[in-house]
Amino acid sequence: MITYSGIHHVSLTVRDLERAKAFYTKVLGLNEIERPPFDFAGAWYAVGEGGQQLHLIVHEGETLRQGEINTRDGHFAIRVGSYKEAIAWLDRQGVPYEARPFAKAGFPQIYVLDPDRNIIEFNAEQYDGE
Template identity: 35%
Template sequence: MIQIKNYSHTALVVKDLEKCKWFYGKVLGLASINRPKFRFPGEWYQVGNSQLHLMVRDEDIPIGSHHLAFETEDFAEAKRILKQNGIAVVDGPGKREDHSDYLFCRDPDGNLVEITFHVA
């Protein structure tokens, strides 16, 4: 068995890098980090102990239940900021059996994004 140490990163294919940089960097407030000089455009973000890698590639973007999930410290503020920026909630807000809050929205290229708040 491979001994996995930690979760490293998630890579997403995007078509409109500037709009996605606005969403992940400005709306969600993720910190941009250095990215190696690849032969294709992209942007990298730090997310806690993990990273999000945006890549502009000539691939189809699956529109389904595959998604990224980000935990927030202030669920009400997250909802307010999404609304303020014209980002529609496509599922929720709702509560899970463990009393955590959730909602789903889409990034500018249609990737499904979950925002959640876990009760301590």
């Protein structure tokens, strides 16, 4: 049997690394971390305090999606401390989102697209909005 200790990282493909880095660093506020000297372009980010990471990989292949937010499509989720604060931050940054404060999942969710149309879910333990 395999014993799991958590998710180490999620990798996303991007076409324009500088545009993606601007989004993840300046808009979402993630901290870029050191990345090994691979022979392809990319960037790594720390997510939270538990050692989880987000890896961006430049790729021109056909794995990139074209459509709008579809929550059944591949995505990754980041747990946030406050649903209300996440909504306020996204509003200040001008990031369009799909808000689901009373989602059927049992916790509030917010969905956004990055510049390469990767879907990101932000969710909170509970709804703390008004």
